[in-house]
Amino acid sequence: MAPSIEAQKSKKRKRIPGGKGDAVDASKLKKKPKQPIKAPSSRAPPSGKPFEKKSEIPAKNAQLSKREMRQLAKERTEARKKKRKPHYTLEQELASLWEKMRRRNIAKDERAKLVTEALQKMKGKVPEIASSHVSSRVLQTCVKYCSEGERDAVYEELRPHFLTLSCNTYAVHLVTKMLENGHVVYSLFNVLAASKTQLTSLLSLLHGNVASLLRHTVGSVVVEQAYQIGNAAQKREILMELYSTEFQLFKDLANMKETRLVDIISKLGLKKLSVLRHMTSVLQPILEKGIVDHSIIHKALVEYLSIADKLSAEDVVKQLSGSLLVRMIHTKDGSRIGLLCVKHGGAKERKKILKGMKGHIGKIAHDHYGSLVLLSILSTVDDTKLVTKVVIRELQPILKELVLNKTEKEVHHGDDKPAKCADNDSGNNEDSKDDVKLAAIEENESVEDIDLVEGGKKDPFVRRQELLIKSGLAETLIDTCIEMAEELLMSNFGKEVLYEVATGGVDGILRPSLDEKLTTLYETVAALVAQPKSDASEHILENFHSSRTLRKLVLDCSTFALVLWEKALEGKAETWTQGHSSKVISAFVESSDPKVRELTKSELQPLLDSGVLKIHEAKAVEK
Template sequence: MGVKKESKKLKVAAPKPVEEEAVVMDEQADEGDQVDQDEAGEWGDNDRIEDTDMDAAEGEMDVDETDPNKLREEERQRASRQEQRQLLKERKTARPNGALVFQLKKLWETIRQKRITSELRAEKMAELMGLITGKIQEVTFRHDAARVIQSALKHGSSTQREIIAQELKGKYAVLACSQYGRFIVSKILNMCPKHRPLVLKEFQGQVRKLMRHRDASFVIEEAYSQFANAQQRNSLMEEFYGPEYALFKADKAKSLQAILTENPEKKQAIIKNIRETISSFLEKGAANIGPHTILHRLILDYLLLLPTPSATASKPTESAPAAPANPSAYMVDLLKDHLIHILHTREGSRVAQLILLHATPKDRKHILKSFKGLLGKIAREQHGHTVLLELCSCVDDTVLVSKTVLMELFTDANPGEAMRDPYASRVVLFLLVGRSRRYLINHVVDELEAMDGVRKLTSKKADDVRRKEIVATLSPVWLDLCTTFAGELLRSRSGGQVLVEILKHAEGDKTALIEAISSLTSGTIESHALVSSSASATPKKEVFNAAKKLATEAANVKLAQLALDSKENPDLPDMSAHVLVDRNSTFTLKEMISGGRVSAAAGSNKKDGQKAEEAPLDPSCGAVGIAVATVISKELEYWLRYCATSEAKTSGTTFVLLALFESRAAGVQDALVGSKKGRKKAFSKLVDELSKVAVVVPKEAEKEAADENAGGKRKRGGGKDLKKSAGARQSVIHIFLNKLKESF
């Protein structure tokens, strides 16, 4: 009796058995198969058990090998587990297509392996297709068989993929709602281009319903954002405008603007339907609309349809009616907690801008609070940084914006990176020079200008006043950062632009910054290389870390595959090259010394044959010119010889020298070549010597130009004669030496 009771207890405490093939399949997920981690654990009742649980159960039973009773008990338990495994196998086989799925999983274990020959994979795929052809719909909705179909789509031939896609025709909408079947639809969209229109056509009339489904919404989003063309996108969007657009599909789908142009009387009905759809997603407050760009566009369409709010508009009450008296304020209440999740897309960033415009000061503070800790990521995003531009354009509390929000960009772990990043730097440039199309993309400027009407009603301060207050607060921080990271900023394209504009428009003492810039131009190429090598010659001793080494090697391989080097990557400026040789730094130095380009207003007012009037030279640019000229003059002969004799990387260096020689600031030319009395004797002989060795026009290039001119072909100079073409091909150092000689 004691043995029977003990046996009964063991049966209760024993873990649930599992089929060995299923355990192996579940624990080794194919990297190519798209299965969420949360979903991978929901495989149904009594379908599997982790091997760790089995090992733990066996480990708890300490068996004394010298005790015969204990050995017999262990044998009984092992037999019980084998019996349970057999029962589970029989139970699974008894299910519909159970034996077929068992065979498919065995083939799948071979097909999914990465290190097998293509011939073996093709052989197993042919065997698998022979088993599932005609039965694909029957096995697809099973969680384990769905993985097999995914691998068949991934590793199969185009013909085999067509067979699978053809058999699933008519079931795509149902599959999209399946927890595991939705991945098959994604595979078909990715790997069967011919069937994409068919998949999208099956979604017609059900888009609004599918978008409310947890799994199907991701399939709709993938089809909309990655595979649909403009007309197909309009077809998907139409169904949110009203039931008639879902039931009666036109031959050619139209955009919302086209629909309203043809039927302006439907505007209010469309606005109502869109508002109800948005409210159903957002009123509960638990929906995550971040991944769904189709909803971002829908919200943007709704906000653009709203009338301009009045200056005295009031916020709606908590029990907002179906048609709120102030739709703008109603949308602010719905979206103010979701902006941080949607501003990474172009439509989402415009939604965030419009919400900031329509929000009250209290709501704006709430939105700024939600951005806290994420300002660095937002500023470095392609579309997210435009939200910060609007933030600086509409929020009247400049102290809050500058000290609480923007200050976060320049106090993080790497503060200099914000000024070197191609997107974050535009926020600084916007504050310094406003809506300059030289630094901002045209469509960004157009969008900011299009919202000026709303901005005048919702903000009190003028744009210039608001920007000047922010610049006054942040200028000390900017000047300190530019002085500390002057070398990195000079060698970065975006950082150089920020450096030039801060030098011209920032408020405060710029002496330290000017000295830092001029000190970088000291020395020669050899001395700079010696300093750079000595700085990196004695690295700190670190304990060997295998994982860290492998991660570093993988990162280097990735950079090599992307063909990125330190010069092309704005986050990694090349500090090994001298600033008078580096291409980005020479361009920046030339801009500083010359004072920048001719202003657009001056260039547009010039008459025929009259030179454009240059903007007044900023005193800081003149100070930089004098400081740089004073430093370079100590090694001027070296740099002239370098530019004259070296065939590589000389144009940028000579442009800096030429900008110093032609500077409008008084004293720069004298600081470079000395006073008029002493420079002739010192440089006449050197100029004559270097003029003979300076690179002019190679004979082969001159001969080629003569042949083209004789043959009547169009040349790069736009039909100029040979003499002018040859003169244009002279090296910059030759032009500089001629000007230097003429000034004696």
């Protein structure tokens, strides 16, 4: 008969951990009673005093108070840090000095003593100190407040390690951190290089290393800083290293007046394909890593596109379309690239650009160069539903703060003549005359020649109706003008927005669907004009900006002229025949609308005959 299950269980063998593998009967095993943990015979020293010998450190399971355990853990941490960091004690001393020297209410003499003491402690160890998370800040403060001689000593010690420090996360701040001294802002780059010789010496250290540093997230910041502070020749020398290996090997080749890559290739007889291949190998890793925030990279990309073939140019456009482009359009060259991406990109690329701008439209609209890219989108992209969802919806809540902004003025009537706005904004800059073209896509095309109005396949008037009227932007804009009429009329930039809205836009796009709103705007302006003169504040007719805007409205919009005369000026014209206000009154006589002239003739003709009211001589001869 088979043994029972209980009998089988009792006969099971159990292997003893750590044994030689011999099996024993589990029932014969006896558990040993637990022994109480005893504290070591030598008690720990009183709390607050360090354990100087290993024998004095209590066991891990010793019965210690919470305070003693915290003290023990602190001392063990300190011991580990001392082993790991060779200058740990020095860093602690420097941190103590830094807490004193960085205070605002400290005397200059006392701070100078603390700085000198800190620099003495750091002598011979400056490169290591500059690379430390804590002590690098101490060194920055010392360089900011130290004497010229002390600064020269720091410079001499850092110079051999310049390239290594440029790629260090903490030391890079010592090279690029901006310091404010009175009303002049200096970069630490300039502070360290007290003389032109030292600055030239630092810039010479970058020679041959520009491309490799630009591929480094931290090192690229140093190259950008050097590019910004250098003069024209130094900027050209740094930039040319990205064009060809010849410029890295032979420094004298960079000493020329030509700035455009096309002219440099022509003068030196370089092979265009070789330059293109080298620039591709330099720029491609930079784009893959997303290091596109620096102006030197924007300039290099612009020059690259000026010689690129169709396939290479399309690759760059596709790669930049999206969130990368948003980080570039704040500079002049970056906005050029943005214009080219919008114009030459396909529907997919434009969609990516718009999605990348989502959440940043307000900031872009405020930016001088970014607003030009926004203009091109409003004038080019046929997908008005997506533009309304991304752009218009973000502009509507902030219209009140944007209508007084210079760049927003261009965005409001950018659908009419955006290319003209682009020319006006960049006309003062010499580099704006440079040809920036995608050679294989369109020959001899510059940014200034890009036609932003006819960029899409959709009819421009239909596009404008969908963006302005159907989206509700126009109605919101008129309401904003009604609410801020006086402030806009007296503003140098806001007056242009009010003028465009009051005249109904180009081709009368706001009429007839918003005629009632426009009439309310006219009555609001007329109510401001009807207010009596006051010594406490300037009247709207006597203001320089508002008087000229009102004059233009009277001449160009007869409906507004009739409302203004009937609601505000009828019977009061003689009061406003002197100063800036006389320009508004004379505009009624000069109006091309016979209804306006006929309505005002009975009151204004006697003023003209008596010489109280005068009009421009050219206008008088014409009449």
